[in-house]
Amino acid sequence: MKFKIQNVYIAFVCLAGTVLYLYHLNPQVNELSNWVFIYTLVGAVLLLNHFNIIIPLSGNTLSMDSSIYLAGLFLFGLKLPLIALGLSSLVFLLIRFKLEWWKHLFNFANYSVMLIATYYVFIFTGGSVGETEISNIMPYSIALTVYFSLNVGIMWFYFYLAQKPSLKTIIRTATQKQILQEAFTSYLSTLVLSLVLTILISQQPIFGIFLFLALSIMLSFAFKNFFNLYKEEEAKAKMDFLTGLYNHGHFKLRLDEMLSDNQGDPFCVALIDLDDFKKFNDANGHIQGDELLKFFGKFMCEKTRDESYIAARYGGEEFGLILPGLDKREAFTFLNKIRKEINDTYFPGIETSPLGCISFSGGIVEYEKGTYSSSELLSKADKALYHAKAQGKNAIQVYKEDNIYPQGMEYAQEIDALEQQLQIFLSKDIYTYQHSKRVFSYAMGISEKLQLSSEERRSLILGALIHDIGKLEIPRDVINKKGRLDAHEWDMMKKHVIYGKEIISSIKKYDELLPLIELHHERYDGKGYPYGLKERNIPKLARILCIIDSFDAMTTERPYQKTKTFSEGIQELRNCAGHQFDPEYVEPFIKMIEDNYADKLASEKEAVLV
Template identity: 35%
Template sequence: MLKSGFREGISTIRNALTPAFFIVYAVTVMIGILLAIVLQHSGLAGALLFTGLILLVSYTYRDYFKMANHFKELSIKDELTGLHNHRYIQSLVDRLIEEQRPFALLMMDIDHFRRYNEVWGHVRGDEALKRVADVLNQRRLDGEEIARYSGEEFAIVLPDYDLSQAQLKAELLRRTVEETSFPGAERLPGKRVTVSIGVAHFPQQAKNKKELMVMVDDALYKGKFTGRNKVSLYTSVLDEMKSDLAAQQEDEEIIRTIKVFLAILNSKDRYTYAHTERDVIYATALARKLGLPEHQVRYLRFGAFLHDIGKVEIPIEVLTKRGPLTREEWQIMRSHVEIGVNIAKPIRSLAPCLPIIRHHHERFDGGGYPDGLKGYDIPIEARILTIADSFDAMTTSRPYQRKRSMEEAFAELRSCAGRQFDPALVEPFIEVVQSIGLLSDDVEETYA
């Protein structure tokens, strides 16, 4: 859509400028003719003719350059909000990276904006976009650049900011929007317009533009998926894993390969990628509540993050199917645990994670897969992840499944204790969730 709109804009500018070029060309020819005449005359007539010539040239070129500057401005401005546009911010990021100048990038999305448009219409929605733009402009400092990036999304570039300064700025913007009055906000969750903001930094986190854009988008998505109306810094458990493992050179190469696999998984099924991040949080909290040694907690975190990595080899039509799987499709889906083990196995440092990846779909009563392990034959880390994984699946919206409330999910965990879940882990897990909150509360499948 953006590319199409950009092409139409360029075409409009080209069509508008073509007549202007003919005018300038014609005036230039006239100048040559008149100049020849002036050179043949002298005295008052020549002076008047020359003065008229100068006025004609200045008037013609003034209008031409005014029109050229107007269209140049349109090419980098958003007509609705008056902010810079997607093209401008992309060029600015390119320039700052080329100069190796540190900067933070904020990506802001208006929460529940689709619902706002559905309730009040697009005219009122456009007014809300302009109001958000005004709020951002009022808080803008010298050197900061703001753009309407796309739809209800805004980008803010903060040159020479570090991450902590960028986080403070993002929080200021989030709070200011939350405190601003918007007509019709009473029909939205929380009865107010709010925004979610992702934050990433060059070069502290990203080494190039592509990495930076992926990171800030992931940070925004994480904020949207964990409740909205929040500022989220980019974080990656995989990056922590790389530093914690102190891997040898050959292992580092394979870890980079796994990072590529995870990027592919993210592009194929963003839900799965975000789901693993939440599993890490739930599983880590339960492990620490149970008093597991820190080295076990560390490898549980890594195993939780990598447990669905085998899904990169699952056909996308199976992975993202909007209805129940057939028997054949279910067999394909089940194979992801063994594929995941094969991907992680070459990394010697990840050996403690392999049982977690392989056995997180085993059941306490022995009815799980792939090996049908039963009871305490299932590693404790896998039993922990099974609860976290199931709980997050129950409390997250999917096209084929109604999202359950926290209490409904607790009731399901209790009813399945001793069958699917280790009964000794269910109540501690419920206590953990009650203390940290429901990470996927009020989440829809898309940003909305």
């Protein structure tokens, strides 16, 4: 029989904790007053486990029962806290009978290990049991640090064995500001309150515990009310008041989180738009239009309530969906099903619409590895939605790269518009202007050689044209410097990819060009900039543009490096294939150069012979 590693770990902790408990347990208590105090400790532990303190923002709870055990430990040694632990564990086993028995045993063993280890550390560091002098502050603090560390370590290692997170996930989780703040809050609260209770018990044992319980229960109610108020306000901040769905901001935030946390799991994004909503408004009035939006929002809530889907009002009569775990085929089936359902659902006044029913058009895009940003996904979903509208509405369209979407028809005008922006370089940096024009020409050539979709071809050519637009922000004396750049100047020059992204991101229709502008200096081996992305984590078109840009940089006179001939440039591409460049696209690019620039290569050979 094969055992899971986490079960072996649980068994080990339970056995170790139980053995340590039995070894240190001395159940003989002679004085009646001591038994009264033990029962008081048990009652306090039970109450404090019921009246937990809710930590604001996260909603995690903090129990003060550790303060009870620790105060007893500091004042009376191990005997009384261990007896109280055993009795309270038996009571919990009886009243929480629905909880699996091994969880009760694991919790009991965990506390046993923590209390026994804390006691010995307290004694070893010079602490004196039964004293509340200032000289005990350091032993108190060290002992509580051990107690807290064991608590976190034992539980954390169990979850690690059960979930097997990646090293990246562990580091990201462990360094989250909120988690660190909560851990520090828990430690500090336990430290201070256990010392307060120690002093109270040393003066008036029973009455001191009563005062501590009263304070803890009042804090529990206060924090619970505060947390409920916070959750209400948080819900309002992320919800659309009219439809009851999430709003645009929360939708975008969740989509960004999906991208950053994705481990390769499939998911789709969909944008849907109510058909002929303006005509409905004109015929029935804006109040009835709001009622339709409210009705449709309720409909979407019902269809996504039992799933992990995220539905939001994206803006006006447009709605957004994030569909975790679905590929594009499954997303299409789901969306098409609810489209047919809403078609068959009557709403007052809908008969005035052209289709005579509530209908919507939708565009779906599936996440693919190497996706640059949420804007890229939304742009593709928007194109598919536009295509669905163009097909006659009341339809769902899955985004396909080889489709010619209506937004891509203004190809020549877009090139002219971007060239107008590029001409700013004429007065500042003629090198960048000429370089951009040549890279643009190479991109035109390679797009014919590769099996690129119409949309990819458009993005590569337009992106090549303005890939260095960020150099407008580089000082003139740096960009036109004769000779090599120093380290500071080179760091400044590398920022042009970030500046370029910021310039173009203000023009919404060019969102798909952002990865080419920002990532064309990433290297296939991960040694590029600005992020050090590697292999297929770099978007495909950015990998292609890296080859084009580097070839022109090598074969054109630049102020900070020696110029290579075309033949030398071709050899350099081959030498760096698989390192700096994606080998899949190196040879097609070289073939394009050999075909389109045969005269140039021939003239270079003749020059060598002469």
